[in-house]
Each structure stands twice: as structure tokens, then as C-alpha cells.
Amino acid sequence: AQTVTQSQPEMSVQEAETVTLSCTYDTSENNYYLFWYKQPPSRQMILVIRQEAYKQQNATENRFSVNFQKAAKSFSLKISDSQLGDTAMYFCAFMNKRGSQGNLIFGKGTKLSVKP
């Protein structure tokens, strides 16, 4: 069975600074997707960034980038130039490529606070 571990329950960062959220996962599969989702107080899960395991190049979306280390089963999220609107819960998630599109396995989340 796949598992996703986020070892940082809470983190804080000053506005405009850079922060990195950690995620490790365990799987015996070779083809899969990894995701970072943001959940603000509005409760709606919003996709931040997605990485396909067979792609060696790290995904980037504007201020958000990942460091994907497949051999180490590590998938960290870097947020550059942090903004107050980045304050939210962040969840790392795994999906087996052979499985259903919606069958995401989530970590327990990291609560990020961006301070002015």
C-alpha cells in the first residue's frame, strides 16, 4: 500500500521569503503522479503543482516549484516570494498511474502561515 508522510505539521515564513515543505512517500509502483494541494480556510482543495514520476525535470508553476527525488521517494514544495494569500494547509498527494484519476492518497498536511 502507498503511504504519504509530511513531517512538518506547521511552518511559518515571512512575506517575500522562501519556504520549503517536505513530503516523502512509499510505493512499489514505478508510474505515478505526485501532487501538492492547497486548502485555504474556505476548505476547497486547489491543485498547486503536479509531477509525473517518469519525468525527470522538476515541475514549476510560477512561484511554486518541486524537488522530486524519485530514488529517495521525496517530493518537496518550494514557495518563492511568499505572499499572505499563501497561508493555508498544504497537502502532498500520490496517485497510482494505473488507478482511477480521483484515487488520491494524501499526507496529513502542513499548516503554512505567512507573516507580514
Next chain:
Amino acid sequence: ETGVTQSPTHLIKTRGQQVTLRCSSQSGHNTVSWYQQALGQGPQFIFQYYREEENGRGNFPPRFSGLQFPNYSSELNVNALELDDSALYLCASSATGLNTEAFFGQGTRLTVV
């Protein structure tokens, strides 16, 4: 805002009662997944519906059941409610194909007393 809507947004039920939660999927999406998010936890996969058929199920007892309708909207039914069923229930819709994104609704907060 995604095109996924859930109703109701909040509700309170008594232990032993039954509840039905509803989800309208985004236009063009034929797959709906349901998740349970307990306080302070990540979402846990309950089940998925694809073209009106159950298409995968997580580790939840049979008293959690669902339906998907021809317009691809979906219901989650929970019978014999227990206190531990108190959680945020999230619905996500997606289109078939491995390169598509799951869009989440804002969830239904269920409190069982």
C-alpha cells in the same frame, strides 16, 4: 472557484441517523470521487463513481454508499451514523484520461452528536 458544488455546506445529525450528501460535478466531467477529511487530517478516499458505476473503494464500511446519476452528479449516503463520522466530506470531479485534474468542491461539514 471550480464548477463543483456540494450541498449542504453544514449539517448536524444525531447518532444512528442517516444522511445524504450531494455533489454536482463540473461540466464535461464523468467521474466523481468522495473523500472524508477528519479534523487535522488529510482526506481519505471513500469511493469513486464513473459513468454511474462504482469504480474503486477505500477502506470504508458498507454503510457508506453512493450513487451517480446520468448527469454525473453524485450522492454519498451514510447509514447508522457514528460520532466518528463527523468530518468534512469532499467531492472531486474529473474527466477520463490520465492527464486531467481533479476539481474539488468546498465540502460538507457533517457533525454527528
